[in-house]
Amino acid sequence: MSYLEKLLEGVEVEWSVLGNENYVQIANSGRKPVEASLRIIGEIPYYGANNIQDYVEGFTHDGEYILIAEDGSKNIENYSIQYAVGKFWANNHVHVIRGVNNLSTKFLYHYLQIVKFIPFLTGGGRAKLTKGKLVEILIPIPPLSVQAEIVRILDTFTELTAELTAELTAELTARKKQYNYYREQLLMVNDKGLMNNEKVEWKTLGEVGEYSRKRVSSSSIDKSNYVGVDNLLQNRAGKTDSNYVPTEGNLTGYSIGDVLIGNIRPYLKKIWHSDRSGGTNGDVLVIHLISRELDPKFLYQVLADNRFFEYNMQHAKGAKMPRGNKDKILEYRFPVPSLEEQARIVSILDKFDTLTTSISEGLPKEIELRKKQYEYYRDRLLTFKVSEPGFSQD
CATH class of the missing domain: 1.10.287 (Helix Hairpins)
Incomplete structure (x- = not known):
């Protein structure tokens, strides 16, 4: 017999519900939503339906609690359950509960991870767990x-x-x-003008490359070869499959070996060296190499370098949502060994x-x-x- 079997052998389990005040305290009355613009920045976590939304001054609760999404859970199959200890601020998108008397709050938290919440949810697109349904959820008390x-x-x-x-x-x-x-x-x-003890020639990006002129039909695009700024990853981490794929019209095409750069908020350093052909939109620049003096992989490393991103930000347009200056980008000078x-x-x-x-x-x-x-x-x-x-x- 395993340790787990011995632990649970012959254990008497009482069953109750979350609405039983002998075992569960529902502390919803203390919740208080605050608009982002009105929050005072501090060190106390401000919880929403899925996670910490902000850090603020003040608190609504202090202690060991469980936060269950009332509405807005990102995944109703894997419903949002959070564990909070100490001072925190809870908005009105979470139910705030804790175990009392013979029910451990941490035990209850672990148990709620396996509860199927869907039967207790009401509403359509934004499913809601009302308090009336919350109190019906069955819980074991060993x-x-x-x-x-x-x-x-x-x-x-x-x-x-x-x-x-x-x-x-x-x-x-x-x-x-x-x-x-x-x-x-x-x-x-x-x-001395040397790169690794070798003489170099200085070139502008426009002398060795150009923006893609290729056009492709949306019918040839899928989630694996469509690239937008949303599925380009920050800090040179490449790309992931896109959640969105255009279904009509033509797109800017890219080919194997092209360098794709996110042109919104250049400081995010979104760049990808393509290993396939596909399509993108106007928020992503496609640099296509036209010179035989450059190795495509070398060009990628030049454009992935911090010096390029710093240059790009210096010439970017817009304050809140800076966008790279396409003309200036082609004027970027770099050494070519x-x-x-x-x-x-x-x-x-x-x-x-x-x-x-x-x-x-x-x-x-x-x-x-x-x-x-x-x-x-x-x-x-x-x-x-x-x-x-x-x-x-x-």
Whole structure:
């Protein structure tokens, strides 16, 4: 018999509902919505339906609580449940509850992760969990000692996931900094006009490349090859599949080897070296190489360099939503070494790119693995038989 089986063997479980005041306090009366423009910036988390929306002065609650989305949950299949400790501000898009007497708040939080909320939701596009439905949700109440052990086990998995995420994120951040450092060093020209002890020729972007003139039909576009500013990732992280795909008209086309740059808010450093053909819109610039003096990968590294993004911001137009100046971008000057030296630089930077990509792809996989482990043990520990299916609130 496993430890989990021994833990739950013969355990008597009482069933109740969230509306039973002997076990659950509903603290909705303290909630208070505040418009963003009226919030006073502070250090107290301001919670909405899905997560922390802001940090403010003042608080509505102080203690250990669970926040359940009243409306606006991003995913009704995986309903928004948040755990809050200490002082916080809750708006009116969350129900605020906690366990009392013989019900641990943290145990209740873990249990609510497996509750199917859909049957309790009302409304159409913006599903709502009314208080009237909230109080009907059935909950198990095993002995406090069992609740405490279940919480200890599940919190261990949560902490391990958090530690792993922090370690891998720190590793990824360090590798990205290293990558950017070596890019800047390898592309630097010294006071003698030499790049890595080699003479260079200065070129403008307009001399070696041009904006794409290619047009493609929307019928040839899908989520994997449509690129907009929304699916270009910040800080040179490439792109992801698009949630939106145009269904009519023609688009600016791009080809394998082109460099795509997000032209809204250049400081976000959205850039991608294309490995396929596809289409984009006017908010994304497509740089197509026309010179044989440049390696396409070398051009990408030049445009991914901080010096280009700084130049782009210096000449950007607009204050609230700056946009790159297309004419000035083509005037950007950069040093061009021999093709052999370009290839050497690209080879070095490709190694950093491969390492960074490996960590970037491995991070979500590791997190997903730990999440599945947590869910496996959570489901085993929190699946109790309902001894009184016809139970109604005392």
